[in-house]
C-alpha cells in the first residue's frame with residue numbers, strides 16, 4: 001500500500017490548468033521531495049491532499065484515504081508544517097503543543113514532544129522570544145502531534161539559518177527512520193538533494209521527472225554542455241539530427257549544445273564549422289543537477 005498516490009489528478013482554475021493528469025506513487029517511509037518553481041502546482045497538490053480544494057478530475061489517496069471522501073481520516077493520519085505557519089508570541093512552546101493536542105484529540109506527553117524537536121529547555125518560554133529556527137522546530141513538533149503516518153512539509157527551511165536548516169534535516173531523518181512518510185515540497189533543489197530518497201520535479205502542472213537523486217544524476221550528469229562562440233548562427237545548421245544531442249540553444253553569437261554522449265563534442269564542432277560558421281571560442285562544461293532542474297522547469301528546448 002502506498003502512503004500517497006495520485007491518479008490523473010487534474011485541477012483547472014478557469015482556463016488555467018494548475019495540475020494536468022498528475023500521477024505519483026510514494027511508498028511508506030520515503031522522504032519524497034516535491035520540487036518545482038513558483039506556480040508549478042505544488043500548493044495546489046497539497047491543498048487537494050488536505051481537501052482545502054477539490055480536483056477537477058482524477059483523485060488522490062493520502063494515508064489510505066481519499067481526502068475528498070474522508071477528510072477527517074486523512075487529517076487524523078497526517079501532520080502538516082505549512083509554509084505560512086504562525087505562532088502566538090505570548091503563548092509558550094508547551095502551550096502551543098497543548099493547543100495542537102487539543103485540536104488533534106491527542107494525550108501525548110508534551111515534554112516528550114518538545115524534546116523530540118530539541119526544545120525541552122525552551123517549553124516554558126513565550127514563543128515571542130524564540131529564534132526563527134526554534135519557531136520552526138516548534139511548528140514541526142506541532143505537526144508531529146498524533147504521531148502521523150504522513151508528514152507534509154511545505155517549504156520547511158525558508159528563512160532560517162544554516163544551523164536551523166541542519167536541525168530540520170535531522171528531525172526529518174529521525175521521523176522517516178521511525179517509519180513516517182515525508183512529503184517535502186520546495187522550490188529549492190539543494191534542500192531535496194541533501195535529504196530526499198526520491199524527487200518529483202513538477203513544472204506547469206506536469207510531472208517532468210521522478211527518480212532518486214542518484215538516478216537523476218546518472219541520467220543527466222553525464223551530459224556535457226558545449227558552448228561555441230561564433231560569428232553568426234548558420235540558418236541551415238540542425239544539430240538535433242545528431243544522435244546523442246538532447247538540446248540546442250542558439251543566440252546571435254553563441255551555440256549551446258547539450259550532449260548525452262560526450263564523445264560527440266568534436267562531431268558537433270565539425271558540423272558547425274562545415275556549416276560555414278567561424279568559431280572563436282569553445283567552452284565545455286559538465287551539466288549539474290541544478291542545470292538539469294533549471295532546464296526541465298524553464299520549458300522548451302530553447303532551440
Ligand SMILES: Nc1ncnc2c1ncn2[C@@H]1O[C@H](COP(=O)(O)OP(=O)(O)OP(=O)(O)O)[C@@H](O)[C@H]1O
Pocket residue numbers: 013016017018036037038039040041042043044045187
Ligand atoms: N485560486 C486560484 N485561482 C486561479 N489560479 C490559481 C489559483 N491558485 C493557484 N492558481 C494558479 O495555479 C498554478 C499553480 O499554483 P500553485 O500555487 O499550486 O503553485 P506552487 O508550485 O505552489 O507555487 P509557489 O511555489 O509559488 O507557491 C499557478 O499558475 C497559479 O497562478
